[in-house]
Amino acid sequence: MTAVLALLLAGRTLHGPLPSALDLARIQFGFTISFHIIFPAITIGLASFLAVLEACWLRTHNALYRDLYHFWSKIFAVNFGMGVVSGLVMAYQFGTNWSAFSDFAGSITGPLLAYEVLTAFFLEAGFLGVMLFGWRRVGPHLHFASTVLVALGTLVSATWILASNSWMQTPQGHAIVDGRVVPVDWFAVIFNPSFPYRLAHMGIAAFVATALFVAASGAWHLLRGNDNAAIRKMFSMSLWMLLAAAPLQAFVGDLHGLNTLEHQPAKLAAIEGHWDNHGTDGTPLILFGMPDMANEETRYRIEVPHLGSLLLTHTFDGAVPALKDFAPEDRPNAAVVFWSFRLMVGLGLLMIALAVTALWLRRGDRLWDSRPFLRCALWMGPAGIVALLAGWYTTEIGRQPWTVYGLLRTADAVSAHGPAELSVTLLAFVLVYCVVFGSGIVYMMRLIRVGPVLREGEHPVQGGPGRPRTPMRPLSAAERRNTDRDLEQGG
Template sequence: MDFDPLLLARLQFAFTITFHIIFPSFTIGLSAYIATLLILRLRTGDARYARLARFWTRIFAVSFALGVVSGLVLSYQFGTNWSRFSVVVGNVIGPLIGYEVLTAFFLEASFLGILLFGGERVSPAVHAASAVIVATGTAISGFWILSANSWMQTPAGHAMIDGVAHPQDWLAIILNPSFPYRFAHMMTAAYLTTAFVVLAVGARWVLAERHYDEARIMVRMAVGMIAVLAPLQVIIGDQHGLNTLKYQPVKVAAMEAHWDGSKPGDFHVFAWPDEKAETNRFAISIPRGSSLILTHDPDGLFPGLTSVPPQDRPPVKNVFFAFRIMLAVGGAMVLVAMTGAVLWWRGALFTTGWFLKVASHGWWLGFVAIVAGWTVTESGRQPWIVSGILRTTDATSPVPGGSIAATLALFILVYGGVFSMGIYFINRLLARGLVGGASQPPGTGTPLRPQSAAREAGRGVLGQG
């Protein structure tokens, strides 16, 4: 059997990066949430915040470990499957990844131990400070990784000498044209992802009448965060799209399945892009909708896919459908945000059972949106691995397809086992709930048997005397 090394190398990297991105996106938001809880505990002295922080720190530890394990493989793949990529742009990408390790990873690793084990050993102020430092470290990690990825999308600050990229202006490299929008978009997505997980857990506890006060705190904090960030993400996404239109117009054309740039673009709610015929089948469209969104003019024009040869176009179906999945999930997030805010304003947030049931099942929204968004970003850059510098077909290593297929199968097995164990432990922690002094709703709990009740009443009387 013949194996295509390029296809298998791409599948292997796509599999590992999709698996990996789930965990950093969650830990970025979760570390910030834990830091917020510990700061609130420090300011108010309320033990409920400490219990919540202790609970979520355990989940953070498992997620952080899974992110580290899954991320190590990505760096090795640059050398094993993508050696030409390392040769051509390693002078730029290598230092950016190195800065992430030197600044962010060491910062996180140094203070993670205090966060995990210092709750009863250090003062509340030191414990809160360690949480803030870990949260800062995760954000810095996202900064460098997104800077490197954005440079691959919109390269700047370099010079090509003998086919190799050499840094000329590090500030231009780091703050390349798409980086500010991509960083804001991704960080907001990470915080939204965590907010929906917190909301789901809090809603489940409210419905089950577990950890009464703490559950209400989680729901209120999550709804408040979502109500702010979900609409903000729409604005950031719009600006990111306009930036992409300026620097990567073919990607936008694939997102919209827009073929003819001489005509205003319709927004296709659904369509089946036919890349051979250069048309859309079964289209359900809003006339001139894409032109209105992208140019703020219903008659505005923007480049179509036919503006470049077929070999320079991204895989349209992948980009088109991933973009619509991201939009649909984003719309659901905004709907949850608006509904939760209205119910909170009316004082019905904890008495509206249907909303709590919906919220309790919405933990997955952020993860799906992030994976779909990254699919748009990475597939939309094709056929380039570094836009305008290096094509994906020219970036691979001279490795036999059979070897890549074998390692891909091994990765699937190992990652499947690691993921299953991680999810198992996280579910165990969720089922266990809070430890130590968690509150319950008034009038709930297991009733005492008559003799036990009499004994407790007698102790109360003696205690009063």
């Protein structure tokens, strides 16, 4: 949001001193998708986390897993609701702001989004109520099956969305008839060249972001002295997940980069900040620098000789595409892509370091008592979301100036609106999103601040006088829990 407002106030745009309709449409879509992508990512991770917690409860009958399930299910419910609401806006924008794109590619993107609704959304909607409100109302195995199916639904949803977006990055299996895309091979459309890598990269990113989210909540409680078995359990489980997922993400990211080298070389050149080929001398890896689009150079660069060739071609002197290999109108904004990629990679390295440090601290049972480490875990809480957004910006801005890579330019995909209409709707989106989703995020933070309620699953659904009662609405949980805690402490 800050970047959007700064761009508007400074009057610096892609096409002139004042924002054009195309600029405003791109900013509006970028703003809304930046909000939206946060919630599905956490939903994917939390749904799987809940399935693991319930499986552990059924297998061991350890009450800690049950208590953690009830705690995180309420946070999941709020997050899921915000994800659904913000996702509806994205679908409408295809018709309102990007009607030329819908007219050109709707025969492919439309069915893929419909498949998501018919499979993932119906699966989630069908079992979400049982998952959230069926505890003690249905059998334990049916309830567990509902949790697993909701978790599966979130992954299926991501699969269809990534299939659609990946086709826009590396389109396959189509023909162009009368100026419109027509599918001729649905298998090739769905399983396009970048789809497997992008699906794996995004899925792991969701698990990493959720692990850091859960770890930060546990660290916050431990730093405040709220040290109990449930807090320790969720803190430990999240760090084990981070240890498994963060290095795997680095490996998948390398494979994704090689795929980008083959199918989107201009994007890779912008990521690397390379303007000229180095012949047989090998390509250096530019660690830091300032890409200058006007002068076609990366200034103040700090580079490691031959490392770019080694990472990207797995040879010491392999050639890597350079930005000058492409016409100026076909180049993405190298300055943005260069730094968003490095932000993602830098945070990824910090995540691996955090997970390895946690493994080392487990020796001697120091994981819960090292306040410097707990502070680092707390500060790293938003890192997964920031890295996910940085990676998404790298992918989407790196695709420019194309909406469908090599087939449809972004300038030709926008609807015929003027700057005035788009300025009003953009301002409305900023205000409404900040109020609605800001309130939801604040409420989730309140739930996290309260923490897990021990023995919650033992409470009857309908309590009598003087007996506890499990709330049927997630939004009633925070106040009730504060009251219970006050009573327990003699307040």
